Each structure stands twice: as structure tokens, then as C-alpha cells.
Amino acid sequence: MTHSHLGEMLDLDAEVLTEYHRDVIIWVGSLTPDRPHIIDLGAGTGTGALALARQLPDAEVIAVDVSEPMLEHLRQKARTLGVTDRIRTVQADLDQPWPNLGPADLVWASASLHHMADPGHALTQALATLRPGGVLVVTELDSFPRFLPDEAGAALEERCHVALAELRVEAGMHMGEDWGVRLAEAGFTVEAERHFDIALQPPLPAAAGRYAQLSLQRMRHGLDGRLSAHDLATLDALATGVLGRDDLTVRTTRTVWLARRP
Template identity: 55%
Template structure:
């Protein structure tokens, strides 16, 4: 979800540092994602809590937590819940701790830094695991699912949330499908860099021994007038798209994309009244028998 993130090419980190500059930009994108898509995130967290039952103290795990958007969504579901928030980036974890202090929930969160492609810490026995936009980053997600199965108590719940594609912001008619062409390039890159993106997580969960109770899509579409945060979200997201797609775009497409990203230009995203936000998450609720 926060989580969702993210964050779309690198929603969360698990031991691979991007440097403070890269982490700072990614953290901003994750936080904007949570702010702009907050209603959807809360809906996902409520759905997970509905499957889990009362969230218990000290036995909830947020795996690949990023800046903690999922952690805080789960904390809002129960006054008793406490969360172990796990990520490979100390920058992200410090941002999460700052947010926890600002919200007055720092005593309900324990952060754990870990490279989840390596040896896992001992999380103890947990009742609920939330992992959002993260599992596809792992080198061996099946091994991770086996470890999660072992960590969950019998009857415990694992919630896997993945983005169903990159969020979209531009009308399809703009540039005769500019955003679609950009995303086709990014999707090709993502498939090469993250071969597990778009996997059938329901099948993977069943192969690991879980019983999948429900698979559900959570769709969001926001239209004008958009908030300032939504416009910043669009600019940050499309800016990252430009980084990935620039060398594969035509000069005309690149010029239009740059015009959209220019905060002072007449075509700026800040000025457009046809901007929108379309996003979809798919979530699986799986039980350890």
C-alpha cells in the first residue's frame, strides 16, 4: 500500500542503498503516494484488518516498509497494534521514526534494518504480515514466502499488496498516447530489472502452503480539481519515468514530456486542468493453516 511502495520502480529497499539523494527523492514519492492515495490505502488496511481480526500488540510485521505508509495505516486500524517495520535503508527507517514521533506512536513501532535477500533476523512468532509493493524486488520470493510461513503462527495472516502497473496521470489523447509510450519503455526496463513483477502471487502463496482467502483489486481515479499534493505526485512520478525512458523516446515525445515537467512553462502539470490520477492495487489475503 505503505505503504506504501514505490516506489514504482524501487518501491522499497532491502539492502541496496541508492545514496541519500536517491533515497530522499524516493521517500518523497512514497509519502506523496500515501497522501494522494490515502483513501485507497486506508481501504486496503481495513480490508486486511477485517481478515486478520483484532490486530494484536507486538505481533504485526511490515516487510519492506519504506517510509512506513503501511505501518501507519495498520496502526490506525487498532489502538493496541504494535508493528515491526523492516527495510534495508536506514534513511527510510529514520524517516519512519521521525513520522512516528510526530504522530505520537513511536512506542508502538520497532524498526529493523535487514537485507531480505540475505539472512533474515529473528522476528519471533507473528500474527499478521503486511508487505506492499515489495515482494517483486526479492531475488527469491518463494524462499521469502517459506520464511514468512515459518514466522507466522498457525492461523496467522499474510497480506501481499502489489501495484497493478504504474499510476497514470495524463489523458490518453495528450501527445497521441504519450504516457502509454513512456510506460511501455519503463515496463520493459522493469521486467528486465525485476523479473518477478507482475507474477501470479496467488499461485506463489498456495505453493508456499498458504490458503488464499481473497484476492481483490483496489482502484483509484481522481479528477480535476486535484490537490497540490496530487500535482506534485504527478510531477515526481513522471520525472522518474523520464529518467528511465529518455533514451528510448522520440525527440517530440521528450520535448512534450519536458514541457509538462517545466514548472514555469505554459504546458506545466501545475497548470493543466485535464490532469488525473489513476492507480490500482491488487491484494491477496493468505492464511497459514
């Protein structure tokens, strides 16, 4: 999947799961001091950075990502929303020594830690970047959402998720970690862990069809040899035809950990 398609999928996630994102941002925003300095680690297209900047009008946000195309997309969105004066972008590989980003009152890491080669190192760096009493928010997902409500479609989705989970393990990705334990090991005090079981039923937002299509296409990448030729052909056909369906659902689980530097 190209950077543009990945960026589109991230934007669609924010649009389709708007209630979940709003609940988390309001909760986190209520815990920040006045005029907070915020760092978004692995900012992508800016779902967290931009939402926090809008929720906290006196906040200054640094959005960090390894991808310059993602950061350019974020900057364009910031201009549209009128918050460019409070958002700065930094291109950096967070598996390498970090640039000087702090001191911060809030560090936000949404679906980014599992991509890092050494998330323990990243957590140690985040701890050092925070002011005493500062907060780290970690958000992680269990998998891509599930969309297909019919029995055959749901069974195929499940086979895809099982195969993708095996691929992630082989690639050394850190999906399914107990981030509460990892945070405590890094020196944080874990104050909260919230699970969000999301189950959206039709009628869905207009963007849901495209969100499902891109998600199915992204799942398809890398599955050659992992599923039968029949399953792969069926997945391709489903991804092509999903835009015309009005029976889609969106089922996913997100977990948010809130931890504080002592």
C-alpha cells in the same frame, strides 16, 4: 531519483490515494486478533506500518526496510503521530537470511515483493515467521499511475509504460506475477483477492500535482535510448509544467491478496 524524492513520492501516494489506503487498512485490521504483532516487509516511509498502528491501537509493529534513510523518515513520522512506543524499525536486506522478527499475527508486504531477487524465498520466510492461522497481506501495483487526460499526453504515458515494462523484465523484477499462485506454492491458503481500479477526477487533492511530477520524473529515469528524443523532451516539459495544471487525473490499479498460514 534520490532517497528523499522517493520517500516524498511514497508519502504523496498515501496522501493522494487516501481512500484506497483507508479501505485496505480497515479491511485488514478487521482480521487481526487482539494485541497483534505485525511485520511490515519493505516498509519504505511507513504508509502501512503507521496506518496499521493507528488503526489497531494495541498493535506492535516491526517495520523492516533495507534503507536506513527510509527508516529514519518513518521514525520521524512515528514521533509526530505519537506511536513510537509501538513501532520498531529493523534495517535488513530481505533477500538475505532474515533476522528474528516473529512470531507474527500479520505480515504486510506492500509493493515490495516485486523488488526481491527471490520472492519465493521471501514468502517461505514469511510463512515461517507467522503463527499458525496468521495472515499475510500482499499488495502490488501494475505500474506507475497515469495522470495526463489529453490524447497526446495519454499516448506518451502509454509509450513510457511499455518501455518501463521492458526494462523491468530485463532487470528481473517480478511485476505482473500471479501472487495468488506464488502464495499457494509457498504453502499459504489464499482467502481473498481484491482489485482496486482507482480513477480520481479533478478537482484533486493539492498534493496531486507534485505526486504527478515526481512520478513522471521517476518514469523518465532510464528511458534514454528507449524513446525518441522528441518524446523525452516532451516528457521533461510535462514534468516541469504539471504543477500548474488543474485537469490531471489519477488512474491506477492495485491488487491485494490475503493469505493465511494453515
